[in-house]
Amino acid sequence: MELLLQQVMAGLATGAIYACMALAVVMIYQAIDHLNFAQGEMAMFSTFIAWQLIAWGVPYWVAFAVTVMVSFVAGVLIDRVLFRPVQRAPILSQIVAFIALFSILNSSAGQIWDYTIKSFPTPFGHSPMFGGTLIDTHEAGMIGVTLAMLALLYLFFRGTRLGLAMRAAAANPESARLVGIRVGWMTALGWGMAASIGAVAGMLIAPVVFLEPNMMLGVLLYGFAGAVLGGLTSPAGAVAGGFAVGIIENLAGTFIPVFGRELKLTIALIVIVIVLMFRPSGVFGRRVVSRV
Amino acid sequence: MLLEVSGLNAFYGQNQALHGVAFSVDEGQMRTLLGANGAGKTTILRAICGMVRVTGNITFDGRRIAGRATEDVVRLGVAHVPEGRGTFLRLSVEENLRLGAMTRKGKAEIAGDIERVYVNFPRLKERRGQQAGTLSGGEQQMLAVGRALMLRPRLLLLDEPSFGLAPLIVEELFAILRRINEETGVAMLIVEQNAALALELAEHAYLLETGRMVMDAPSAVIGADESIRRSYLGY
Numbered sequence: 300m301e302l303l304l305q306q307v308m309a310g311l312a313t314g315a316i317y318a319c320m321a322l323a324v325v326m327i328y329q330a331i332d333h334l335n336f337a338q339g340e341m342a343m344f345s346t347f348i349a350w351q352l353i354a355w356g357v358p359y360w361v362a363f364a365v366t367v368m369v370s371f372v373a374g375v376l377i378d379r380v381l382f383r384p385v386q387r388a389p390i391l392s393q394i395v396a397f398i399a400l401f402s403i404l405n406s407s408a409g410q411i412w413d414y415t416i417k418s419f420p421t422p423f424g425h426s427p428m429f430g431g432t433l434i435d436t437h438e439a440g441m442i443g444v445t446l447a448m449l450a451l452l453y454l455f456f457r458g459t460r461l462g463l464a465m466r467a468a469a470a471n472p473e474s475a476r477l478v479g480i481r482v483g484w485m486t487a488l489g490w491g492m493a494a495s496i497g498a499v500a501g502m503l504i505a506p507v508v509f510l511e512p513n514m515m516l517g518v519l520l521y522g523f524a525g526a527v528l529g530g531l532t533s534p535a536g537a538v539a540g541g542f543a544v545g546i547i548e549n550l551a552g553t554f555i556p557v558f559g560r561e562l563k564l565t566i567a568l569i570v571i572v573i574v575l576m577f578r579p580s581g582v583f584g585r586r587v588v589s590r591v
Numbered sequence: 592m593l594l595e596v597s598g599l600n601a602f603y604g605q606n607q608a609l610h611g612v613a614f615s616v617d618e619g620q621m622r623t624l625l626g627a628n629g630a631g632k633t634t635i636l637r638a639i640c641g642m643v644r645v646t647g648n649i650t651f652d653g654r655r656i657a658g659r660a661t662e663d664v665v666r667l668g669v670a671h672v673p674e675g676r677g678t679f680l681r682l683s684v685e686e687n688l689r690l691g692a693m694t695r696k697g698k699a700e701i702a703g704d705i706e707r708v709y710v711n712f713p714r715l716k717e718r719r720g721q722q723a724g725t726l727s728g729g730e731q732q733m734l735a736v737g738r739a740l741m742l743r744p745r746l747l748l749l750d751e752p753s754f755g756l757a758p759l760i761v762e763e764l765f766a767i768l769r770r771i772n773e774e775t776g777v778a779m780l781i782v783e784q785n786a787a788l789a790l791e792l793a794e795h796a797y798l799l800e801t802g803r804m805v806m807d808a809p810s811a812v813i814g815a816d817e818s819i820r821r822s823y824l825g826y
Contacts, residue, residue: 362717467679470679476642
């Protein structure tokens with residue numbers, strides 16, 4: 300029983316990483332209706348900006364705030380400069396553009412900051428919590444920040460006119476234009492918000508996986524998995540999905556000896572595939588109800 | 592003149608759908624566009640709202656709007672209830688209404704207008720929290736009209752409001768449209784398959800055939816002309 304609890308807690312800690320990233324994935328999915336393969340690299344690049352600021356002596360929270368804002372602007376610019384011209388192009392052209400963005404960000408980060416592993420500070424410290432080794436303060440902080448971002452997003456989308464306009468623009472662009480919504484700017488705003496959330500995710504993840512240009516490769520994959528499992532239309536579902544991937548991974552690694560440490564992520568992905576076979580729009584994903 | 596259209600051509604890719612169409616709608620007027628399937632009625636509404644490539648002149652309240660972006664035309668006070676109603680199916684009834692007022696300011700005024708829509712369409716009030724996709728066809732059409740009215744438009748474009756509705760519902764809807772026109776003075780341009788109904792509602796009708804305007808006359812004149820009714824309107 301104690302082992303189970305331990306593994307669930309450890310899973311929550313890893314899951315927080317995935318949940319954070321899954322939130323950024325859902326954000327962009329809401330805005331552009333498909334996935335952005337460069338999302339992880341955008342987050343990584345943001346994290347390097349924060350690292351650079353801190354290295355120059357800027358206090359952590361100032362660097363944090365500046366990075367979030369810079370990332371927002373960069374996200375809007377990526378939409379206007381790169382994504383907008385290819386928006387109506389076939390999906391494959393868009394994917395090529397994303398892959399280009401991916402490798403541009405990856406190699407310029409390597410060029411500017413080189414590929415050596417850097418440690419990244421955490422404002423929460425790394426002391427154990429509840430007098431044990433189950434979870435440390437950084438991991439608890441990461442879970443807290445993820446849940447806080449989720450709550451803010453919920454309030455924004457449910458409680459504000461701008462949030463409603465963004466939802467409408469994503470769900471039905473043509474009708475949104477017919478009520479006067481500037482759909483192009485809503486998409487840009489979605490990119491900005493996704494980039495900001497990704498930046499927060501990157502800064503929280505970096506103290507755990509260490510900072511280097513390839514840090515997000517695995518994280519993004521499991522962030523995607525978490526988002527798909529929870530449902531790409533539901534921010535809360537994505538966060539829950541991210542945590543679930545972390546927990547399943549840990550439990551499978553511990554309790555199914557055949558899989559062990561090496562295959563634990565594989566089993567997590569297998570579970571996801573099985574879930575999706577029965578619930579194609581994810582556990583919390585909403586299917587559109589319509590009458591004909 | 593509120594809306595004035597002349598020499599209007601519209602294109603879908605290489606295909607020309609409208610050929611030099613001219614017509615007008617003045618403040619508070621109700622006019623209808625009639626014609627067979629594919630005559631270009633819907634294209635005219637789409638052309639006004641910048642949803643199709645056009646050449647020629649469209650002026651709204653003295654401003655040239657041909658080729659302007661849809662959202663800019665809407666912001667001038669043109670509300671469009673499109674084919675298929677354009678409902679946000681996943682959002683609630685009330686959210687759909689709020690979206691109609693997206694370009695307006697003033698919380699209290701908007702709340703008041705939502706209540707006014709509920710007075711016109713009491714069934715929407717009962718279903719205010721429900722996902723719009725779960726409404727019946729008639730309720731969805733009423734929601735679409737309600738959403739369009741939330742803009743406080745000066746011109747309301749209606750594309751086949753009777754489509755797919757039971758006759759009783761259609762009668763109810765058209766009575767409400769007439770009342771709204773009398774109360775608010777909003778001008779309406781209505782595209783209809785059901786010519787008899789449209790001629791009853793509108794004072795003036797335009798008849799389209801394969802992208803060309805073939806007749807422009809008061810509804811009473813068109814309705815009384817048996818040969819036109821037989822050959823164009825099918826009743």
